[in-house]
Amino acid sequence: MSTLFDLTPENPFDGPAQPRNRELLADLNPAQRDAVTHVGGQLLVVAGAGSGKTRVLTRRIAHLLAERKVHPGQVMAITFTNKAAAEMRERVVELVGRRANAMWVSTFHAMCVRILRREAKVLADVLADSGSSSVTSNFSIYDADDTKRLINLVARDLDVDPKRYPPRGLAAQISNWKNELITPADAKAAAAGDAERMAAEVYPEYQRRLEQANACDFDDLIMRTVELLQASTDVAEYYRRRFRHVLVDEYQDTNHAQYVLVRELAGTERTEAGTEPAELCVVGDADQSIYAFRGATIRNIEEFERDYPQAHTILLEQNYRSTQTILSAANAVIARNSGRRDKRLWTDSGEGDKIVGYVADNEHDEAAFVAGEIDALVDAGEASYSDVAVFYRTNNQSRVFEEIFIRLGLPYRVVGGVRFYERREVRDALAYLRVLANPQDTVSLRRILNVPKRGIGDRAEATVAAYAERERISFADALRVAATSGSDIGLAARSANAIARFVELMDELGKLVEADEPPADILEAVLERTGYRAQLDESDDPQDATRLENLTELVTVAREFGEMPEAFQTEADAVSAEEDAEAAGVDEPEQATLAAFLERVALVADTDSIPDADGDAEEDDEEDDDEDTAGVVTLMTVHTAKGLEYPVVFGSGWEEGVFPHQRTFGKEDELAEERRLAYVAITRARRRFYVSRALVRSAWGQPMYNPASRFLDEIPAELVDWRREEPTNGASSGGLPRAATTWGRGGGFGNDSAQARLAAGGMRSTSFSGWKDDWKKTAALELAVGDRVNHDKYGLGTVVSTDGSGPRATATIDFGTSGTVKLMLMGSVPMVKL
Numbered sequence: 001m002s003t004l005f006d007l008t009p010e011n012p013f014d015g016p017a018q019p020r021n022r023e024l025l026a027d028l029n030p031a032q033r034d035a036v037t038h039v040g041g042q043l044l045v046v047a048g049a050g051s052g053k054t055r056v057l058t059r060r061i062a063h064l065l066a067e068r069k070v071h072p073g074q075v076m077a078i079t080f081t082n083k084a085a086a087e088m089r090e091r092v093v094e095l096v097g098r099r100a101n102a103m104w105v106s107t108f109h110a111m112c113v114r115i116l117r118r119e120a121k122v123l124a125d126v127l128a129d130s131g132s133s134s135v136t137s138n139f140s141i142y143d144a145d146d147t148k149r150l151i152n153l154v155a156r157d158l159d160v161d162p163k164r165y166p167p168r169g170l171a172a173q174i175s176n177w178k179n180e181l182i183t184p185a186d187a188k189a190a191a192a193g194d195a196e197r198m199a200a201e202v203y204p205e206y207q208r209r210l211e212q213a214n215a216c217d218f219d220d221l222i223m224r225t226v227e228l229l230q231a232s233t234d235v236a237e238y239y240r241r242r243f244r245h246v247l248v249d250e251y252q253d254t255n256h257a258q259y260v261l262v263r264e265l266a267g268t269e270r271t272e273a274g275t276e277p278a279e280l281c282v283v284g285d286a287d288q289s290i291y292a293f294r295g296a297t298i299r300n301i302e303e304f305e306r307d308y309p310q311a312h313t314i315l316l317e318q319n320y321r322s323t324q325t326i327l328s329a330a331n332a333v334i335a336r337n338s339g340r341r342d343k344r345l346w347t348d349s350g351e352g353d354k355i356v357g358y359v360a361d362n363e364h365d366e367a368a369f370v371a372g373e374i375d376a377l378v379d380a381g382e383a384s385y386s387d388v389a390v391f392y393r394t395n396n397q398s399r400v401f402e403e404i405f406i407r408l409g410l411p412y413r414v415v416g417g418v419r420f421y422e423r424r425e426v427r428d429a430l431a432y433l434r435v436l437a438n439p440q441d442t443v444s445l446r447r448i449l450n451v452p453k454r455g456i457g458d459r460a461e462a463t464v465a466a467y468a469e470r471e472r473i474s475f476a477d478a479l480r481v482a483a484t485s486g487s488d489i490g491l492a493a494r495s496a497n498a499i500a501r502f503v504e505l506m507d508e509l510g511k512l513v514e515a516d517e518p519p520a521d522i523l524e525a526v527l528e529r530t531g532y533r534a535q536l537d538e539s540d541d542p543q544d545a546t547r548l549e550n551l552t553e554l555v556t557v558a559r560e561f562g563e564m565p566e567a568f569q570t571e572a573d574a575v576s577a578e579e580d581a582e583a584a585g586v587d588e589p590e591q592a593t594l595a596a597f598l599e600r601v602a603l604v605a606d607t608d609s610i611p612d613a614d615g616d617a618e619e620d621d622e623e624d625d626d627e628d629t630a631g632v633v634t635l636m637t638v639h640t641a642k643g644l645e646y647p648v649v650f651g652s653g654w655e656e657g658v659f660p661h662q663r664t665f666g667k668e669d670e671l672a673e674e675r676r677l678a679y680v681a682i683t684r685a686r687r688r689f690y691v692s693r694a695l696v697r698s699a700w701g702q703p704m705y706n707p708a709s710r711f712l713d714e715i716p717a718e719l720v721d722w723r724r725e726e727p728t729n730g731a732s733s734g735g736l737p738r739a740a741t742t743w744g745r746g747g748g749f750g751n752d753s754a755q756a757r758l759a760a761g762g763m764r765s766t767s768f769s770g771w772k773d774d775w776k777k778t779a780a781l782e783l784a785v786g787d788r789v790n791h792d793k794y795g796l797g798t799v800v801s802t803d804g805s806g807p808r809a810t811a812t813i814d815f816g817t818s819g820t821v822k823l824m825l826m827g828s829v830p831m832v833k834l
């Protein structure tokens, strides 16, 4: 257990930028000022969108440091995304200087990982008392995909019928329990109905395997930290003394486990050692609670006052973000939800422009309208690309936008859509690293056992797994037995030899980790010595070229991590701050070790996992957080947009079945959550809001005819200027085929240069033979030998040969110094024909 320390009561350090109080408070209204300067106890700020909650939180931290002489090491701020954490830190640094880097500003998950790694030994003791095993400080973090794999393995071993009890459902139920802090033992008692009872069977075994793999899933991170704080008064006391200020943004989206975690950290009464509860400041908006599917509960905000009778509540009523028109639309929509506190949100920024509505023939027409409109706004100097965001309900809707943006040359960036860390080759490479950092990580180990192929077949793997089960040892340990005495456990000599070579290879690579080689070098060694890179190099599958690029990119990420540790450190990176930190006993700066690299990757890929159309979790991918995004349009889901603002926002796909999502039909509470999502979407806009829908949209290759979203009807008609309405003559809605091909002819497109470029991109509306084929045609680039092209990565090139047709069409292109590359022509090819 770390020794307790006395925090310096006065801040010993005079920062470079020490703004006077007046400056920190000058541009705040009286209610905001109260929230910033409030002293003592718990503070709740509840207010609608754009009323300055996040600004208050940031200012409050700056005020604590600058005026109340609080030490940065005493501040813990929790945000919902890594991006928000980085922004908040940046803003506080701007206000009070770099010493602010010693604060803990992070997501719940990142904060818990930090605590768990520090306190792994204590946690082990605590858990040993309750008969359960624990993880060591080098534990792996399992994301949704790893979790699903492990649940699959467990379910198979327990003979669970996957048709009756799909692993995904089991995983969701277990996750729900963890979010409610329900242990495997409690779950047995709590389970109602067949499915829950089956999940309660799987839960303890899943948990045992997690522990055996020395791994935590995302929910464990929170639950274990809570267990730790509740079981060890020493640890609780340490953090209580240390963090005298706990601040939480987007409080409405905390789930029960996170709620308890905050309560344990901040405390509700004086401890035996005499430490008072920390000052707790939470800000949120019940109307923006959009994560109920992940166990978030508005209850946390609505009953805050009951749970903390002493708490002070502040309401903010002025919106500084949006025009009156946008605000009125948002207010009208959210007013349809029942059981909410009515808020009087007002603005003095004027009426502003009307909302622009557009009814498209199909999703391509919708995307063309959006692209054309952006192009026109930028041409007219009314907005820059970076002022614009395009929202959709689920990630899969981004493809159509990407295609047209590429064709038109509109710069864009998809947030959360690329899912770099979800790609197979990236996951494979990371699995190698994870096994090297934590040899007990069974899911990762089994993933790479025969990747690339090395003669360890499924049967051999199953034999080893069965042996591990029988002997109650880990898969890694069983593998070692298999390597030396394979025939004893029933392995063919060939398999045993292959396993022996694999174990040897991993041991050899392990030496690099022991020697603390930089993560990038270890990764390079993995790609070389396992033959992974060679296998891709030799392949003539065009996709393997992309895979190689992704791996190169991963090496770059690792290289940057090693070379610029300060960019990844979360605290104490300034020299002065280090001294400062030392005085207060805060952590050493983190080293750029393999473990640190893996942790960063795991947490970066974590944020905003939301269920997509098929119910799969989507992981936000913020690996390029630091990228300069000036000058690009942002494409993202509404979930990802929470807390952000843009001068111009396009809300696309406002159709029944899309938004609100079909899954929510007939479920009052889920529909209410969709409506809150609509409220979030509208309130991101500062000056202009566009809303569109498509009469037909292809889903799973089938045309779907969706009526207008109910949320559209809920926006008062006088606020919307319909650029194009649903044709009443039936030309479109009924007799689709012709009408659906009228790209931009509907009147809303109105931009010559965009249309000209559209044509130059080789895509002519007149070339469509039927609406059903539309999307296929728009997605494929038609090239002939001799054509000149410009590829985003490779640059200018000439087509030297073509092969195949339809979805299998490829072209071999000579890119000069970049070499000759074979490319698929389907999907979003980052290339235009010149």
Ligand SMILES: Nc1ncnc2c1ncn2[C@@H]1O[C@H](COP(=O)(O)OP(=O)(O)OP(=O)(O)O)[C@@H](O)[C@H]1O
Pocket: 027, 028, 029, 032, 047, 048, 049, 050, 051, 052, 053, 054, 055, 056, 285, 288, 319, 320, 321, 642, 643, 644, 645, 683
């Ligand atoms: N007193 C103020 N004077 C001028 N601008 C302000 C003031 N308060 C907030 N703002 C601005 O209003 C916008 C919205 O503020 P902020 O993002 O803090 O709101 P929020 O309540 O956190 O919104 P959300 O609910 O969407 O998270 C920001 O651009 C912020 O800088």
Ligand SMILES: [Mg+2]
Pocket: 053, 054, 055, 643
């Ligand atoms: Mg906010």
